[in-house]
Amino acid sequence: MPAHEKPPFAPMALIGAVAVSLSLGLAWAGGLIGPHRISGGEVANALEGNGGRFPGYRRAHAKGLCFSGSFAANGEGTALSTASAFRAGAYPVMGRFSLGGGNPLAGDGRNVFHSMALMLRTPDGQEWRMAMDHTPIFPVADVASFVGLMKATTPDPRTGKPDLAVLKPFLAAHPEVTAFQGYMAKAILPDSFANATYYSINAFRFIDASGAQHMVRWQFEPEAPLTGLDKTRLADLPRDALFREMIARTAKGPSRWHLKLVVANPGDVTNKATVAWSGPHRSVEAGVLTLTAVQPEEAGACRDLNFDPTILPPGISPSDDPLLGARSGTYSSSFTRRAGEGAHPSAIGQDSAREKSQ
Structure with missing residues (x-):
């Protein structure tokens, strides 16, 4: 993917990876904000235009694996929120691992988001849905920028690469995208879904119970030690390597993550996902997530679930981040489209289907 020239920004291969990664992550960008109201359908169209259309699959994070398990709350989270999920006890969860991009038959050897979606229900009927990535920041801060990036990074059919005449002006106007590219180039790319931290x-x-409000970002930190893929040899990775590794790992025993609630300091930016919080922060460990089983999508409950992260229990509400107000629209549009296209099987291991698509 790199061009012969060396642009002042990230190499073309990384740009392409970020574009696909974004396609996955901005399934988030639900779509009702920007200089004008951008609908969820417009965002879904941008995803399809950039990565291709695959009927029956999610428009982003198309390749996935269902899982189930439980969350054991220790009670400490009640200091920050009245949500029932933080009361001491064990609660069932279901979720989905996925990789960035809208192609369900794409290989795993890509420097893109590794993601965890999660739904947690408590006996009193409260429900908490989450959509998380293995990066602590996101490349764009609003839906309009995301749609612009999808258009700027759409491959030219003649070359298979983005058109530099379109891409360069976009990157010049969006330095946060270049900063994200730099982060992805240097950061460890987990070699398992089980050893990634999900943010x-x-x-x-x-x-909280007194009515006080706390701005929080959370993360699930794995018990498995982080080890990374060799980014110079990603093309050599078997097509479904990460998913097959997780299936084999789970057959041997459970995987666990610790939920950390990170409280904003005064002055922290809370309305831009492109900005990381730095320095010491108050952190509350609220419990342990245990994954005990994985299922292919046609057999698991995750396939037909919309992991809209604005579906929140009492005691948690969206912040002033504009992406949160937009995410539901895109999730809804993607869900409606694929539901109308008919059920799809798991893309894991579909070598013959992949060959037919080429």
Whole structure:
């Protein structure tokens, strides 16, 4: 993917990876903000225009694996929120691992988002849905920028690469995208879904029993030690390597993550997912997530679930981050489209289907 010239920004291969990664992550960008109201359908169209259309699959994070398990809350989270999920006890969860991009038959050897979606229900009927990535920041801060990036990075059919005449002006106007590219180039790319930390990326408003509000970003930190893929040899990775590794790992025993609630300091930016919080922060460990089983999508409950991260229990509400107000529209549009296109099987291991698509 790199061009012969060396542009002052990231190499073309990285740009392409970020574009696909974004296609995955901005399934988030639900779509009702910007200089004009951008609908969820417009965002879904941008995703399809950039990565291709695959009927029956999610428009982003198309390749996935269902899982189930439980969350054991220790009670400490009640200091920040009245949500029932933080009361001491064990609660069932279901979720989905996925990779960035809209092609369900794409290989795993890509420097893109590794993601975890999660739904947690408590006996009193409260429900908390989450959509998280293995990066602590996101490349763009609003839906209009995301749609612009999808258009700027759409491959030219003649070359298979983005048109530099379109891409360069976009990157010049969006230095946050270049900063994200730099982060992805240097950061460790986990070699398992089990050893990645998954971040909320956006901030959320937690309300405690006294009515006090706390701006929080959370993360699930794995017990498995982080080891990374060799980025110079990603093309050599078997097509479904990460998913098959997780299936084999789970057959041997459970995987666990610790939920950390990170409270904003005064002055922290809470309305831009492109900005990381730096320095010491108050952190509350709220419990342990245990994954005990994985299922292909046609057999698991995750396939037909919309992991809209604005579906929140009492005690948690969206922050002033504009992406949060937009995400539901895109999730809804993607869900409606694929539901009308008919059920799809798991893309894991579909070598013959992949060959037919080429």
